[in-house]
Each structure stands twice: as structure tokens, then as C-alpha cells.
Amino acid sequence: MLERSKRSSAPEAPRFLITGSFGFPNGAGATARVRSYALGLLRGGCRVAVVPLMVAAPGSVLADTAADGEWRGIRYCYAGGSVVGPAGFLRRRWCEVRGLQYLLRMIRDAVRSNGLDAVILYGPELRWIVPLRMICTRYRVLLVHDRSEYPFVYDPPGGVLRRAYRAWYMSSVFRLFDGVVVISKLLERTLAPRMRCGSWLLRVPIMVDADQFTSAEPPTRGLIGYAGNVGHMDEIEDLVLAVASLVDEVPDVHLLVIGTGSHRQVTELRAMIERHGMTERVDLKVAVPADEMPALLCSAEALALPRRVGLFSEAGMPTKLGEYLATGRPVVVTRTGDISEYLTDGLDAYLVEAADVAEFAAALRLALTESASAAVGVRGREVAFREFDPAAQMRRLIQRVCAAESGNAHE
Structure with missing residues (x-):
């Protein structure tokens, strides 16, 4: 899936895979942000593939979307093989597990064939963050997180255990990423002290073609x-x-x-x-x-x-x-x-x-x-x-990824 953009002959352009909890190419705000990422990276001469992990429940109101295809030169495929999952919560979760296995194999194969420089994860789910961190470490691929909402902003207060989990998540999970892209100044101020030494934080506002x-x-x-x-x-x-x-x-x-x-x-x-x-x-x-x-x-x-x-x-x-x-x-x-x-x-x-x-x-x-x-x-x-031009904003991300790979993550 990771074909190089025909717009650039630069052999050193990084190769990206975008994954997480969104639909593609049709969907809501998360989808629009991922589309902008992909278009901006493509126009920067990068190889880019989009692999949604989301599995919608039967009966969801969705635009017609194929499980794999190409949208404006961007290759995509749903990791679970289907846009809509089976009936039943547990069966859909199992479908997501199989999709995650497929994604991990895709990352391994991409590294071994054409190469892969960075995985961009959209979504806060720990069940995806941990295995992605492990395989990215194994194959020396950067793991980048996009954060467009305040963590747990829609969660009810919950009891003691839930509050303890949120506190642990905020203090620990963002340290698992090589870089985090945030959409606002408030998120920048909130997450900067929670990053590990040597990682980077980049504020990228909304983007639109x-x-x-x-x-x-x-x-x-x-x-x-x-x-x-x-x-x-x-x-x-x-x-x-x-x-x-x-x-x-x-x-x-x-x-x-x-x-x-x-x-x-x-x-x-x-x-x-x-x-x-x-x-x-x-x-x-x-x-x-x-x-x-x-x-x-x-x-x-x-x-x-x-x-x-x-x-x-x-x-x-x-x-x-x-x-x-x-x-x-x-x-x-x-x-x-x-x-x-x-x-x-x-x-x-x-x-x-x-x-x-x-x-x-x-x-x-x-x-x-x-x-x-x-x-x-x-x-x-x-x-x-x-x-809000995607190409201009993604040039900044490309520079950060290139700097991180060369050992100058804070350039």
C-alpha cells in the first residue's frame, strides 16, 4: 500500500502509515483530520497509507464506503476487512483484535520491503497503543500520536478506580510516543510536561484542502x-x-x-x-x-x-x-x-x-x-x-520526523 507520491522524486521522503479509530474516506471530524494528514504528506512527496481500525456496529448511519480502495491517490484498507462489523459487542471486539493483528503484520512487512518511518495513531485506546509501541520499537519505527481532544473529556466522573486509571494514563501513556501532535495551545500546555525526554510535541491546527x-x-x-x-x-x-x-x-x-x-x-x-x-x-x-x-x-x-x-x-x-x-x-x-x-x-x-x-x-x-x-x-x-494548508502544516511534521531519525528530535 505504501506507494510513493508521483509528485516528488525525493528518495529520502519519509514513509507513513496512519491508523486508529476513524472511518475513511467518509466519516466525521476524525476522518477529516486524517484526510488532511494524508493529503499533506502525499503532497510532501511521502509514501502514505491509511488503515482504519474502527469497526462500526450494524445499522450505523454511514456513507457508502468500500473496505479497501483509493481516495485521491491515497491507498486505504480497513484492518478488519470490513467497514461494518458483526452484530454483538464481543464479536466486534474480536473483529478489532483480528484487525490489529493484520495491522501489525502490515507494519512488519512494510519495514522488510519498502521501509516505514512513522506510524501515526489517531485515537486514545490503550489496547492499540501498547502493541503498536512494541512493534514500532522492535522495527525502529517512530510512533506518533495525534491528540485533537482533551483526554477523557467525555467520560463521566466515575469511582475511585476510574479516577486512578485516568491519573495513571495521564502520567504514563504519553511517554510511550516518540512524538505527539496536538491541535490547540491548551493541549500543548497540558501534555508537554507528560512527555518523556527526547520526544517532541508539535501543535498543528485544523487543516483543509x-x-x-x-x-x-x-x-x-x-x-x-x-x-x-x-x-x-x-x-x-x-x-x-x-x-x-x-x-x-x-x-x-x-x-x-x-x-x-x-x-x-x-x-x-x-x-x-x-x-x-x-x-x-x-x-x-x-x-x-x-x-x-x-x-x-x-x-x-x-x-x-x-x-x-x-x-x-x-x-x-x-x-x-x-x-x-x-x-x-x-x-x-x-x-x-x-x-x-x-x-x-x-x-x-x-x-x-x-x-x-x-x-x-x-x-x-x-x-x-x-x-x-x-x-x-x-x-x-x-x-x-x-x-490551514495541509501541505504547509505537514512539512513541519515531515521535518520533525526527519530530525528524530537523524537524532535531532528537538530541531
């Missing part, structure tokens, strides 16, 4: 777009309420929700929309393939990203923000985490304080009706090209 988000078609008048996991019900409900408050002032306002999630979550979302009397003004599309996403987002006149205040929003940075900006449409987003480091209110986006539905609605009104909003969208697109 902005060239894909262009359209010659004019946007649909009054259409507000949103993309994300439908499990974030509170954020979507804030958006629905904001849009509902605009109906009298902007009669043609309506909302497009492009979502991923389980059948149960989709059903609950539909019920929430109906409860607020917005069924006729909200169009819900689920499991949209990656190649169809740019056109859908470009069809909106404005794009919205409401976020609640919390550790998850302060430590993370949603990949869809980069996609929104790349469309050139005005973006309304809550001011959380590192977002204000890249965007300025009224200049290249409309920034709103968290948990204020009325203020969010006011910003949406400006994005839809203000004559200056078109220029705001254009400047937002410039930010996407300047700050």
Missing part, C-alpha cells in the same frame, strides 16, 4: 449551513433556536444540517426540530460522502458553528471551521479555544460569545443581510489558505 471548496454556483438565498456530529444536540438546538428567531426579519431563512451519528441520535434530532416547529425550515442530510461535502457547504449563504463553553471546546478546534472558511461564505462561530488566534470579529468571520443564542442570531442576521458580509467571507477564505 481549500481548493476543493469552490463553486461557480451562487449560494441559496437565506440558507444557513451547519455540519457536524448530530450527537452535539445542545449546540444544534442553539442554532435551531437562533434561526427560528430570524423568521420574521429574514422570511426566507432556512437551515441545512449535514450530520453524522447513530440512528437514535438522528431520530432525537428530528424530534427536537419538530418540537421547535422548524420542520419546514430545517433540511437534514446524514452520512454525506466526503466528495459531496464541498458543494453542499458552498450552497449556503452563511455557515454557522455554535459551541458550548467547556473543556472540550477550549481544548479542541473543529475541522469543519476550516471547511467553512474555505467556501468563501461568511462564517458565524463561537469564540472558544484558539479560534480568536486566527480570526477577528467582523474582519474574516463573525465571532460570538459562548452560550448566547440571541447574540448568535444577531450575527447570523448580519451574515445574511449586511453588504460587507461577502468581503468577510472572502477574507475568511484567505485565512484558510494561509493558516
